[in-house]
Amino acid sequence: MSASVPAFDPSAHLPGDLLDRIRSRAAVHDRENTFPEDDLADLRDAGYLAIMVPTSLGGAGLGLAEASVLQQRLAGAAPATALAINMHLVWTGVAQVLAERGIDDLRFVQEDAAAGELFAFGISEAGNDLVLFGSTTDASPRPDGGYAFTGTKIFTSLAPVWTRLGLHGLDTTSSDAPQMVYAFVSREEADAGRIVTRDDWDTLGMRGTQSRTTELHGAVAAADRVVRRIAPGPNPDPLVFGIFSVFEVLLASVYTGIARRALDLAVETAGRRRSQRTGAAYSQDPDIRWRIAEMALAYDAIVPQIAAIAADVDAGADHGTRWFSLLAGLKHRAVVSAKAIVDQAMLVAGGSGYFSGSELQRLYRDVLAGLYHPSDPESAHSTVATAWLGPLEQ
Incomplete structure (x- = not known):
């Protein structure tokens, strides 16, 4: 009988007390328009910069699927910190994608990341x-x-x-x-x-x-x-695939983390607010229950999609020419779903969410950034249309 593989424990890399510290700083950095230096220091000390670096080089040896889960968790605490760290993780993820295909060109990225370079x-x-x-x-x-x-x-x-x-x-x-x-x-x-x-x-x-x-x-x-x-233009080079695949999956992860935090806040708010008309908690109001159900339905659909695509990248699955439409579509759906979920959360919260001190108000602004990352809505639709209909006739 083969030994069982230990289950992945996100808290081993992002423990609750670390997330609490990071969450406590997020509003200040948003208000003051400053970079979260302390977040970076804490994450570096926790070995987070090397989560996708092989254990043989001093990293945690995690794959893209596991890094995705961690980035969702980090984004729930501080979206801007997670998005910033995403860019570092993209390069370490690309190095991993290449290495798994026998290409050692970015070994120096892995070594540098393990040494604390950003x-x-x-x-x-x-x-x-x-x-x-x-x-x-x-x-x-x-x-x-x-x-x-x-x-x-x-x-x-x-x-x-x-x-x-x-x-x-x-x-x-x-x-x-x-x-x-x-x-x-x-x-x-x-x-x-x-x-x-x-x-x-x-x-x-x-x-x-x-x-x-x-x-x-x-x-x-x-x-x-x-x-x-x-050569310029669409290219099957593994580096191009590595960049696009890791970038899109980790972007989808960050915005899905925002969606989960908004959902949690909506549930918390619905349990706390009470109707002056009926005296019952808003969690008993049919309209509020419908909104939260809509949020959960959207959220529950995205998480397994990210996990499946990330696992396929890790496994070197061959989706051929469909890869780019799958990745662009994943990022697009994750961002659109996250925005819709935050919109619903704002309505559940009521007027309190409109004030600048509200976490939901910050999430409402943060989630909009997802619309501007590649693949943007126009590019995603063009890529998917080409995958299903073929290229435009000249």
């Missing part, structure tokens, strides 16, 4: 709806095999604190140009003045992420930190 995600660019398939950033080859990047990245979460920045750019001058170049630069490039972080993050929600604009002025990635040169 990775940020420098992909988004204003007006670039090609996302991974194109870039407005110039990637200029250097004689030593490295690249110098010049351009502007937006929504760079962890902006004040990252130590490594994964980014992409377009090489238009090499003999085989154009080529998309994926590489990593270090914080030392900022110290040398080749990376400038604007202090421009003043937003409706997700304020603690401090996802500021990043200017690249010839920021240099050493040759051993250039991890891909691939």
